[in-house]
Amino acid sequence: DIQLTQSPSFLSASVGDRVTITCRASQDISSYLAWYQQKPGKAPNLLIYGVSILQSGVPSRFSGSGSGTDFTLTISSLQPEDFATYYCQHLINYPLTFGGGTKVEIK
């Protein structure tokens, strides 16, 4: 099974900050990497797929990069509505695992 390790697991930041979350895969997952945002009590929401392709309707302050085993989600200027938990997921083979999550809280 492919393991996805997210870091940090917790992040405290201020509005306007640039935030970077990393996701490391235990083996090469090519470009089969997606990012989701989840707010308390809500279902996850797709942000990025194929490593760097922004889902329709997602603000351009979100971006994704990386290849192979190392990936990054960046929020260029954190907004109040961005405080949430973020998950990466691989879809290259089964099981389709998620990272452990990164909770972004207000400093």
Next chain:
Amino acid sequence: EVQLEESGGGLVQPGGSLRLSCAASGFTFSDHYMDWVRQAPGRGLEWVARVRNRPNSYTTEYDTSVKGRFTISRDDSKNSVYLQMNSLKTEDTAIYYCARGSRTGRDFDYWGQGTLVTVSS
């Protein structure tokens, strides 16, 4: 508008069974793979199972933790996907989400709001 609505959650004793349903609308259901993902209280997301579409013979995949106990199925005539859960364990307690596999095969592009399953005596 794409909508996914889960139902069938509830309280069940260890060793018991439960069948979850997910009703889909707003898209051509038969075109898409469908998945179940769960989230234990205060924990992260865990993929559970997938059922492919008709061109891919409705084949299925399962996480190791549920293989042999859970069965995913679909009824394209009813735009619905199901999760039959048998031999339930306390560690199966979670919110169960239905999710749509996108056409790119690289994400889950729509999710339902989830249904809570509690396994407890």
